[in-house]
Amino acid sequence: MSNNQPTITTTIQAARQGVALADLSHWGLLKISGDDRLRYLHNQSTNDFQKLQPGQGCDTVFVTSTARTIDLATAYITENAVLVLISPNRHQQMLEWLDRFIFPMDRVEVTDISSENAILTLIGPESDTLLAKLGVESSGSTAYGSHQELMLGEFKIRLAIGNGLALPGYTLIISITEAKQLRQTLTTAGAIPLDSQTWEQLRIEQGRPVPDLELTEDYNPLEAGLWQTISLEKGCYIGQETIARLNTYKGVKQRLWGIRLQGSVQPGTVVTSEGTKVGKLTSFTNTDQGAFGLVYIRTKAGGVGLKVQVGEVEGEIVDVPFLSHE
Numbered sequence: 001m002s003n004n005q006p007t008i009t010t011t012i013q014a015a016r017q018g019v020a021l022a023d024l025s026h027w028g029l030l031k032i033s034g035d036d037r038l039r040y041l042h043n044q045s046t047n048d049f050q051k052l053q054p055g056q057g058c059d060t061v062f063v064t065s066t067a068r069t070i071d072l073a074t075a076y077i078t079e080n081a082v083l084v085l086i087s088p089n090r091h092q093q094m095l096e097w098l099d100r101f102i103f104p105m106d107r108v109e110v111t112d113i114s115s116e117n118a119i120l121t122l123i124g125p126e127s128d129t130l131l132a133k134l135g136v137e138s139s140g141s142t143a144y145g146s147h148q149e150l151m152l153g154e155f156k157i158r159l160a161i162g163n164g165l166a167l168p169g170y171t172l173i174i175s176i177t178e179a180k181q182l183r184q185t186l187t188t189a190g191a192i193p194l195d196s197q198t199w200e201q202l203r204i205e206q207g208r209p210v211p212d213l214e215l216t217e218d219y220n221p222l223e224a225g226l227w228q229t230i231s232l233e234k235g236c237y238i239g240q241e242t243i244a245r246l247n248t249y250k251g252v253k254q255r256l257w258g259i260r261l262q263g264s265v266q267p268g269t270v271v272t273s274e275g276t277k278v279g280k281l282t283s284f285t286n287t288d289q290g291a292f293g294l295v296y297i298r299t300k301a302g303g304v305g306l307k308v309q310v311g312e313v314e315g316e317i318v319d320v321p322f323l324s325h326e
Contacts, residue, residue, distance in 0.1 A: 014192035019124040021191035028091035029114045033081040034107040048231035057145025059229045061221040067242035069215040118179030120172040121163035165206045166321035204285045207320025213282045225256045225323030254296045258320035261291035269311040
C-alpha cells in the first residue's frame with residue numbers, strides 16, 4: 001500500500017467518527033416508470049409503496065412466492081419514476097424477475113440505468129459538516145430514504161438520507177461522466193476513500209445481510225432481521241401469505257445475529273451449543289476489536305448472550321445495529 005493511501009484502520013475510524021466515501025457504482029440502479037409503478041412495486045416487494053410520496057424512499061425486500069429472499073433493495077420515489085438500488089450480484093436476476101411480473105395491461109416499464117449513473121455514499125457523523133462545507137444545506141427531513149435533486153457545486157446530484165448501513169450518512173446518485181470529478185471534490189473536502197474490503201468489514205459489523213450469504217433461498221426476511229422493511233398491514237404481494245403466517249403464529253425458526261469470536265472461522269462453519277447444532281456462520285471479518293461474524297441461530301437456542309462453538313472457536317451472540325427482530 002502506498003504511503004498516501006489510507007489504511008483500513010484509518011477508513012474504519014473515519015466511518016465511525018468522521019466521514020468516509022464509498023463508491024457503490026458496481027451496484028445496479030433500475031428505473032421503474034409508468035402510471036402503475038407504485039402499485040407494481042407494492043405488489044412485488046415487502047414494503048408499503050402506496051403511501052409513499054415523491055421525495056420519500058424506503059428499503060424493501062424482493063422475495064419468492066414462499067418468502068425466500070432474493071434481494072434487499074432501496075427505492076427512491078421521484079415525480080415520474082422510482083429509482084431502485086439493487087445488489088451487484090443480483091443485477092441480472094432482478095431485471096429478469098421484475099420483467100416476469102409485468103403483464104400486458106400493466107403501465108409499467110423497467111429500465112436498467114446502471115451504466116449511466118454512479119452511486120457514491122458518505123458514511124460517518126461528519127457527513128453533514130462536509131456537505132455544508134460544499135454549500136449543501138440540510139433539507140430539514142431526517143427520514144431514511146428521503147431525497148432531493150440539488151447542485152453540489154457544479155454537479156447535479158440526487159442526495160438521499162442513508163447509505164445502506166446503520167451509520168449516519170448519505171447516498172449520492174450522479175451521472176457517470178461526472179463521478180470522477182465529484183469523488184475528487186468530496187475527498188479534497190475531507191472524505192476518506194473506503195475500498196470494498198473495508199466496506200465489507202463495516203457491513204458485517206453493522207449486520208447488513210447480502211445476497212448469496214445471508215439472503216438466500218434458505219431464509220426469509222423475518223429470519224434475516226429485516227422487519228423494518230416489511231409492512232404487515234398492506235395487502236397482497238408475492239410471498240405475503242408466508243410472511244403473515246410466520247408472524248401470526250410466531251413461526252420464525254432462526255434469526256440472524258452478530259457474533260464475537262475468539263479466532264478466525266470460515267463462513268459456512270456449523271455453530272453448536274452444548275454439542276447440538278444450532279446454526280451456521282454466514283460472514284466473517286477481522287476487526288480492531290477482534291474476530292466478528294454474522295450467524296443464523298435457531299430461535300429456541302437463544303439470542304443475545306448465548307455462548308456457542310463455531311467449529312473449534314468459541315463465540316458469543318450479540319446484537320448488530322442494522323437488524324431488527326420485531
